[in-house]
Amino acid sequence: MITVTKTFLPSIELYNSYLQRAWEKVWLTNRGELTLELEEKLKNYLEVSHLIITNNGTIPLQIALKLFGNGGEVITTPFSYIATSAAIIWENCQPIFVDIHPEYLTIDESKIEASITPKTTAILATHVFGNPCNVIAIENIAKKHNLKVIYDAAHCFGVKHNNKSVFNYGDISTCSFHATKIFHTGEGGAMFCNDNKLFDKLFYSHNFGHNGPLDFHGLGINAKISELQSALGLAVFDNINTIFSERKKVVDFYNENLDFSNLKSLKIRENTEWNYSYYPVIFSSEEVLLTVENELQKENIFPRRYFYPSLNTVNYINGASMPVSESIASRILCLPLYVDLSISDLERIVSTINKFTC
Numbered sequence: 001m002i003t004v005t006k007t008f009l010p011s012i013e014l015y016n017s018y019l020q021r022a023w024e025k026v027w028l029t030n031r032g033e034l035t036l037e038l039e040e041k042l043k044n045y046l047e048v049s050h051l052i053i054t055n056n057g058t059i060p061l062q063i064a065l066k067l068f069g070n071g072g073e074v075i076t077t078p079f080s081y082i083a084t085s086a087a088i089i090w091e092n093c094q095p096i097f098v099d100i101h102p103e104y105l106t107i108d109e110s111k112i113e114a115s116i117t118p119k120t121t122a123i124l125a126t127h128v129f130g131n132p133c134n135v136i137a138i139e140n141i142a143k144k145h146n147l148k149v150i151y152d153a154a155h156c157f158g159v160k161h162n163n164k165s166v167f168n169y170g171d172i173s174t175c176s177f178h179a180t181k182i183f184h185t186g187e188g189g190a191m192f193c194n195d196n197k198l199f200d201k202l203f204y205s206h207n208f209g210h211n212g213p214l215d216f217h218g219l220g221i222n223a224k225i226s227e228l229q230s231a232l233g234l235a236v237f238d239n240i241n242t243i244f245s246e247r248k249k250v251v252d253f254y255n256e257n258l259d260f261s262n263l264k265s266l267k268i269r270e271n272t273e274w275n276y277s278y279y280p281v282i283f284s285s286e287e288v289l290l291t292v293e294n295e296l297q298k299e300n301i302f303p304r305r306y307f308y309p310s311l312n313t314v315n316y317i318n319g320a321s322m323p324v325s326e327s328i329a330s331r332i333l334c335l336p337l338y339v340d341l342s343i344s345d346l347e348r349i350v351s352t353i354n355k356f357t358c
């Protein structure tokens with residue numbers, strides 16, 4: 001069976017060599033040495049100044065919204081994973097959707113200002129499939145209207161934009177280290193910011209507000225990662241160059257062999273070093289998508305409709321209609337993309353898609 005993704009597993013010996021250190025110290029959580037080492041390695045690799053590793057990629061969104069949302073309206077994208085909208089509602093804010101750009105698939109910055117009201121507190125946008133939003137335009141809008149900017153950068157491990165990490169944009173960026181993501185710790189994530197004061201707030205927030213064992217520095221929650229997960233992260237990180245180069249091979253194969261006369265691929269924003277995180281294709285209609293999906297399934301190949309549905313249409317959200325996002329969501333399919341996907345499997349995938357796409 002070929003699925004849309006397959007978790008990268010380092011050798012169990014390598015994982016064990018890191019676990020050994022946790023065993024020797026009898027230390028399993030509370031920012032142990034493995035977590036601190038992983039944070040240092042990631043900071044250097046990603047070229048970011050402030051990073052905190054967390055237990056998943058959703059809680060950093062909640063923490064960011066707790067700090068910036070203020071129970072107000074949060075301008076957001078309907079084309080993302082459910083966590084983006086759910087975090088807004090979970091933090092008692094109201095999601096205000098702004099439609100997406102039809103080619104970049106990120107929030108359409110030209111439509112943001114029309115949605116700002118006196119109740120707007122923040123913008124929460126997603127760098128979709130690792131493709132950066134128009135971060136400069138969004139920064140200008142936010143400055144003009146005194147809004148905070150949060151980026152759901154769950155897909156963005158290793159992405160650079162204008163020669164710097166995409167995590168450096170916005171007031172707070174978040175990432176997911178879930179097992180399905182490019183770099184992972186099983187479950188895990190991170191939050192990023194650019195200034196010391198905000199970093200302190202994020203830091204206290206992620207550890208119950210603890211300032212030493214007896215003192216508390218404001219409201220906090222538990223967003224800490226365990227040493228077991230950090231051990232896995234360190235072992236995965238040792239393979240990071242292979243992960244990127246093998247994924248690039250798959251992406252290159254699709255680019256060179258798919259027939260794009262009736263099919264569109266993702267348009268990556270200019271000045272971006274992308275990370276080969278997903279391979280979405282957009283069909284001419286939902287009908288064609290369903291035919292292709294069905295033909296692939298007959299061969300035991302399971303791509304994923306992602307993102308689907310458009311978040312404004314989710315039953316408990318019920319936002320305003322978003323024609324571009326709804327149209328794209330109905331026609332987009334993410335193709336299998338992982339480290340050991342073979343050329344013969346890729347040939348089967350591509351020939352089926354080319355045969356049934358019209």
Ligand SMILES: *Cc1c(COP(=O)(O)O)cnc(C)c1O
Nearest residue numbers: 056057058081083154176177178
């Ligand atoms: C994976 C993902 C999340 C959630 O991350 P978890 O680590 O699973 O909590 C949030 N937003 C987007 C866009 C994602 O793809």
